[in-house]
Amino acid sequence: MSGPGFTPEEMMTIAAARALSSHDVCLVGIGAPSAACNIARLTHAPGITLIYESGTIGTAPEVPLSIGDGELCETAVTTVSVPEMFRYWLQEGRITVGFLSAAQLDRHGNINTTVIGDYHHPKTRLPGGGGAPEIATSCGEVFITMKQSLRGMVEKIDFFTSFGHGDGGDARAKLGITTKGPTLLVTDLVTKAFTVASLHPGVTRDAVQATCGWKVVFADPLEETPPPTVRELTTLRDLKARTEAAHRGEKVAAGTGGA
């Protein structure tokens, strides 16, 4: 590739990984968050506890393809049943960060992964919430990662799958929710706490606004995200290569799931 030597998507995953620390107990959502959480574990946050909703606690997968792969269980400190995961671990508030992705997102961090169009007559039926509705309200705080697009980052989402900050202000408190909710959004262009704090290298303010359906607010001063280090990029590309090999059904060096 030309230019900076990394793709916007790689920058997104690595910038998201940097938000996690060794002290975090993180519930890993399906999709993009899984790569970010594992990059954190494999680089600067080796002490992080990764939890997947399939019941695996303290897992260290080589190939985090789905949320239930056997490898999650083989590498976990312990594996619990699904009711125990949601009752004793998530609901009780033992998890510091929930890491989610979104099909549609609004400026207040409300997430839609359920439906495009009307719920009862959907234009596009999406998978739905899974664990996310309770992850969004029971984890200490929520990080969100997604690629920017006018279709995905909208003024008004079609369905409230997972509650963020509602209409803003004290909307969470009014519902009796005591956790912080979404505090960080990392896209392929920026890192922000819903006010853009940091532009990824080579990204302009215009490019950020052009792919976002709400009026973007930039911090002053506005920083530039440090580019990926060699270690971060190598770790990410190795992880992707292992995942792609597993997708093709090939043997992976560290052992495939299950057997």
Add this chain to the structure above:
Amino acid sequence: MVKFCSLAEALAENLVDGDTVAFEGFTHLIPHAAAHEAIRQGRQELTLIRMTPDLVYDQMVGMGMAKKLIFSYLGNPGVGLLRRCRDALENCYPRVVEIEEHSHAGMANAYEAGAAGLPFAVFRGYRGAGLTEVNPNIRSVTCPFTGEPLAAVPALRPDVTFIHAQKANRKGDVLVEGIVGIQKEAVLAAKRAVVTVEEVVEDFAGVHPNCCVLPHWTIRAIAVVPGGAHPSYAHGYYARDNATYLEWDHVAADRESFRAWMKKHVLDAKPEVFASRVGHLRRAA
């Protein structure tokens, strides 16, 4: 009294048209062989319960067997959407399917309430969630001690639950290991339970005392179907067939390719074929 028999016999005796049925397994030990037998025997008007409908309900919905779906995540894990389910919900093809949608927490709590013989489950959930406006079975109760409003959902009580497990012993006790998911609750919540297993062993000598074992008197029928969880996996036996999950995205994208695939791999097949599907996924001894 548990009965060891063929899968065809176990299904014929335990699943009837109109039943509310759960085929459970949380990405692991998904009872594909049992679902395929239900498809071959042509069951109709089923209410299908499953946290993650996955390929197995995409196939049953695509074949028009479901009148209602109770679920919490309608995706192909790690791949994307379920295209036969989408066709049913977006275009009512091949028929109208009613849905009752929950979160994972809601479903897990509802199964647990069913297993515990309670009428409903109570938990801290659905706060700010749009599902409360479209699913009338998501309600609220006030804690009599603290006054906190909490979510309530009715217990899940399937007529019959099907699961796949690693092994049974001669008495019919069933062992589930690895990601145990929701299977124990789904079995104990149901009026009848049918289990397919990788193998039957003499006894469970040497098994850790805290392993998940379902006693034989909680199960109606056991059928030995090696590979019966394919393309999901059986911890200790074979790995997940990720390539098949990816391939399904293409198969299910088109109504005709779906029908052709189902005829070849399900309608014209037998349970014995599952063993051959996992051969390349077994770890070399």
